[in-house]
Amino acid sequence: MNNPLITLENIDVKARDKRILSIPSFELQKGEILGLMGPNGAGKSTLLKTLALLEPPQAGTIKFQGELVSDRSSLAVRRRIAVALQQSLLLDTSVYQNVAMGLKIRNKPRKEIKTQVHYWLDIFKISHLAKKHAYHLSGGEAQRVNLARAMIIQPEVLFLDEPFSALDFPTKVQLLKDIKSVVEETNTTTVFISHDLMEIKYFTNTLAILIGGEIKQHGPTEEVLSFPNSASSTFIGEWNHLLS
Ligand SMILES: Nc1ncnc2c1ncn2[C@@H]1O[C@H](COP(=O)(O)OP(=O)(O)OP(=O)(O)O)[C@@H](O)[C@H]1O
Ligand SMILES: [Mg+2]
Known part of the structure; x- marks a missing residue:
């Protein structure tokens, strides 16, 4: 199934001349519930803000449903997006x-x-x-x-940047159940940043590992967690080691 809702090409985001995000190509599929994991400062929030059209990148193109997002169309597209x-x-x-x-x-x-x-x-x-x-x-x-x-x-896309990280465990579990059923019933494409492996495993279908501003691995959540590639294993391997 290839039904991209948002497509990134040759994206570069810089802050004070330092490159903080570099994405040669990336597709968010319609209906995907994508998890974003990676160390602090990896660029997760920057990638989310780029996908949500909140901060225009210094280089590259963004397409929404196959249409190039321009300065003029950006506001109209942004109205179809929600961020929490x-x-x-x-x-x-x-x-x-x-x-x-x-x-x-x-x-x-x-x-x-x-x-x-x-x-x-x-x-x-x-x-x-x-x-x-x-x-x-x-x-x-x-x-x-x-x-x-x-x-x-x-919204066509729901962007969630660590929405549950300040909540106690029972509160988090209940809210996670509720948001998962809402997103599934409404078939809302979702991007979810979290540092919590339980949240990622429970909620997401796909997972991207971001390290140093680059996507090191992107695939079905179970697959990425079970078979981290050499680049993402430094990050995922720590988790697997801890939980084994
Ligand atoms: N406006 C800015 N000016 C300067 N540096 C920035 C700016 N925004 C982000 N950065 C830097 O870019 C890098 C990525 O930041 P980002 O917030 O995307 O990371 P993150 O993966 O979301 O981290 P965390 O897990 O801590 O939330 C960091 O090194 C951060 O300091
Ligand atoms: Mg962040």
Whole structure:
């Protein structure tokens, strides 16, 4: 199956003349749930921001559904993408208003917004928090609001940068189950950065190992973890050694 949603070609990202990402070619397939793993500073967040069109690279091309993304088309494409980070960055208002925001800025009718907000609050089990101020939520509650806010726009791609890393284990497990079933039921293409092998194994179908700004291996998650190549084994091998 070859149905690329996002294609990268000859991508170079530099910060103060230092090359921090170099991707000769990469395809994110429609329906893929891609994990990104690698050491701190490997370039995972930079790759996610490049794929999500948040930071234009210094060199290379990005295609979305086969169409070249230009400065002019970038905003329209970005509206079909949702991003959730480790810090939920909620707005200074109620949970309801936070979740409603994506549809409000898309000028959806009020009635539809209300129906959709209640639907997504229910899916993420936070209906009881609708009127609560976003700044008074626990970390786990805030991350649920963050995910509801991302999913309400029915994104073509959902980008998750370490969304669960600050949560306690039972909270993380429950949220992981919930987001996995939402993503699978809606068939949402997802990119998921994590340092947690359990999260990666449970949630993703494919895995890319990033080291020093380069993708060292990309394939089915089980395969990459069981058969790391020589470049990625320095990273994956540590995990396998620890868990064996
Ligand atoms: N705006 C910037 N200016 C200078 N250097 C930057 C900038 N953004 C990222 N970098 C550098 O690029 C490298 C990759 O950063 P990035 O945040 O993508 O790593 P990461 O793999 O997400 O790491 P972590 O696991 O710690 O989140 C790091 O060395 C970082 O210091
Ligand atoms: Mg990062």
